[in-house]
Amino acid sequence: xxxxxxREIPDGEERMRLEVTGDGLGVLTLCRPEKLNGWSWxxxxxxxxxxxxxxxxxxxxxxxxxxxxxxxxxxIDVTAPGGAITGRSPAERTHRYSEGIRWVHERFAAxxxxxxxxxxxxxxxxxxxxxxxxxxxxxxxxxxNAVFALPETGIGVAVDAGGDLRIARDAGAGWAKLLALTGxxxxxxxxxxxxxxxxxxxxxxxxxxxxxxxxxxxxNAPLAVRAVKRNIDAFADAGLAEALDRTAxxxxxxxxxxxxxxxxxxxxxxxxxxxxxx
Numbered sequence: 378x379x380x381x382x383x384r385e386i387p388d389g390e391e392r393m394r395l396e397v398t399g400d401g402l403g404v405l406t407l408c409r410p411e412k413l414n415g416w417s418w419x420x421x422x423x424x425x426x427x428x429x430x431x432x433x434x435x436x437x438x439x440x441x442x443x444x445x446x447x448x449x450x451x452x453i454d455v456t457a458p459g460g461a462i463t464g465r466s467p468a469e470r471t472h473r474y475s476e477g478i479r480w481v482h483e484r485f486a487a488x489x490x491x492x493x494x495x496x497x498x499x500x501x502x503x504x505x506x507x508x509x510x511x512x513x514x515x516x517x518x519x520x521x522n523a524v525f526a527l528p529e530t531g532i533g534v535a536v537d538a539g540g541d542l543r544i545a546r547d548a549g550a551g552w553a554k555l556l557a558l559t560g561x562x563x564x565x566x567x568x569x570x571x572x573x574x575x576x577x578x579x580x581x582x583x584x585x586x587x588x589x590x591x592x593x594x595x596x597n598a599p600l601a602v603r604a605v606k607r608n609i610d611a612f613a614d615a616g617l618a619e620a621l622d623r624t625a626x627x628x629x630x631x632x633x634x635x636x637x638x639x640x641x642x643x644x645x646x647x648x649x650x651x652x653x654x655x
Contacts, residue, residue, distance in 0.1 A: 384426060392417070393407050393420070394406050394408050401436070401596070402591050402592060404441045405427060405443070406443050406444065407450055410445040412454050413447075413448040415455075418481075420454075424484050425484035432487075438594070438595035439493055440491065440496070441496055441498065442511075443497075446501075447501045448503075448507075449499045449502065450502070450506060451501075451505075451507060452506055462477055471630060475625050477629075478537050478628050481537075482625060485509075485539070490610070492603040497518070498587035499511050499574070499583075500520040500522060500583055503524065504528060508526065515606060516590065518575065518576045518586055519569070520578060520579070521578070521579055523564070523565040523577075524563070525565075525568050525573065527544075529560070532650070533631065533640030535627050535632075536557050539621050541553045541556070542617060547571070635655045636650075639652060640652070
């Protein structure tokens with residue numbers, strides 16, 4: 378794991394950076410393009426820190442969530458340090474995973490519940506944790522080359538940050554089950570048709586269109602904008618907290634299973650996994 382008491386982001390270790398512009402925008406950029414902006418425990422820590430900084434900054438009226446490079450986020454960075462959680466027994470290891478996932482949920486909640494609306498600009502791969510992060514934005518704009526998927530069950534783990542729940546909220550339970558149970562990839566037009574993104578644009582226009590939309594929101598009355606976001610979220614997310622609480626334990630059990638061990642080994646060896654349900 379990581380030092381959760383650390384409130385600093387060392388130079389050279391940034392997983393994301395925050396820029397406050399003069400037109401009311403906070404631009405939050407995933408900035409490890411050489412890793413396809415792969416996610417890690419450290420990424421979750423930094424997301425929580427930057428969400429705390431954004432929350433009380435009156436200069437930020439809307440947030441643009443974007444990514445450097447050819448991918449928004451290709452999912453978990455399996456090469457990141459501190460990835461696996463250990464324990465003296467299977468029960469302790471499961472408990473530690475459950476608490477770790479709950480901690481990630483808290484970091485994500487700080488971001489998803491920001492008073493300022495968040496516009497996500499998505500290009501290339503948007504997989505696993507990347508897809509879940511994009512789903513926490515209030516509005517999503519996708520480049521034509523964007524690809525979305527929740528591939529977790531194919532490697533023996535559960536969807537652990539609520540992405541399947543948010544798909545059920547936005548597109549319906551049937552589509553949530555189809556995507557999460559198969560790991561199937563969908564393109565940007567399909568995601569738009571399902572209501573998972575609100576606009577699809579050519580890749581060359583993604584930055585301009587997303588910034589323009591975020592700036593349009595930022596130009597409106599801040600108190601009214603924040604009230605609208607809170608009200609809609611209160612309706613749309615009813616029951617989400619309880620479902621995420623169950624998700625943490627379900628994900629912990631899957632992560633400590635033999636199937637997960639087999640899934641990761643098979644992926645590394647580029648062979649089909651053999652799951653035994655244990």
